[in-house]
Amino acid sequence: METKIIDGKAFSEKLVETVAVEASKIKNAIGRPPALAVVLVGENSASKVYVRNKIERTEAAGMRSIEHRLDADTDQATLLALIEEMNNDDAVDGILVQLPLPDQIDEDAVINAVAPEKDVDGFHVVNAGLLATGQDSLVPCTPYGCLLLLRDQLGSLSGLNAVVVGRSNIVGKPMAQLLLKESCTVTIAHSRTKDLKEVCARADILVAAVGRAEMIDGDYVKPGATVIDVGINRVAAPERGEGKFRLTGDVDYDSAAAKAGAITPVPGGVGPMTIACLLRNTAVAAARRFNVDIADI
C-alpha cells in the first residue's frame, strides 16, 4: 500500500482562503477587519521568523496586524501592562504573545493575563477548561491544525485508537482533548511511559509531540497508521556545509513512512497549519465578540 504524504502547506493555504472570506464578512458587519496583536519579546531567531510570517499572513488574509516588539530585558510588569492595555482596547480582537519568553518572565502569568475571549492561542486556563469540558473555546492552533488534517485524511475518527506522545499544555494535552471529543480512545504517553514502543504500535492515530528529533521510528508505528509529526527540530547537517542545519520532526520519517498509511512531513506538514489556525481563531474571536454569524471553520 502506498503511503499518503499529508500536504499541510496546501491544506493551510485553502484554510486561509476560507478564513479570508469570513474575515471580509466580519469587516462588512463591524466596519473594520478582525485585528490580531502579536507581541515578540527578545531576539529569538526562530520566533522572529514565526512572528514575521504571522504578520504577513494576517495581512494577506485581509485582517489587521498590530505588532509589539519588546527588548529581551523587558520585565514582567511591563509586559502585563501592555496585555492589560490590549485587553481593554475594543479594536483588538486577538492577542498572541510569542513563546518562548525570556527567563525573567513567568509564561503562565502572561498566558493567563490575556482576556480569554481574545486568547487566540487558546492557552488561557479558561479556554483549556472549556475544551476539557467539551464547551466552545478558542482551541490551541497546532493541535487544531492536526485535527483538521486528521479529519481530512480519515473522515470520522470515532472509535479509533489515538496515542499522543507528549504532555505539554500547548500541544499534547489539548490534542488529547480534541481527539477525545471526536470519540477516539486516547492515550497520552510521554518519555516515562513504560513500553512506549508497544503503546505507540497499537495506535491508529499516532501524534508525536515529544520534542526529541527523530525519536519515533518505524518500530513505533502500526502498519497503516496515520502519523502526525508535530516536532520542529534544527539538527546539524554537515553534509550541507559547515555550520549548516536541517529541519526535522520528532518522527524518523523514512522508517515511519515505510509502515504508515499516511504521514505528515517536516517541514510542510503541521507547521503551516499553526499559522492558518491562528488566523482562523482571530476571525472566530472577532465574530464571537461582535455576534457576527460566520461559517464553521
Ligand SMILES: Nc1nc2c(c(=O)[nH]1)N[C@@H](CN(C=O)c1ccc(C(=O)N[C@@H](CCC(=O)O)C(=O)O)cc1)CN2
Ligand atoms: N504563542 C505561541 N508561541 C509559539 C507557538 C504558538 O502556537 N503560539 N508555536 C511555536 C512556533 N510557531 C508559531 O508560533 C510555529 C512553528 C512552526 C511553523 C512552521 O510553519 N514551520 C514550518 C517550518 C518553518 C521553518 O523553516 O522553521 C514547517 O513545519 O513547515 C509555524 C509556526 C512555538 N511558539
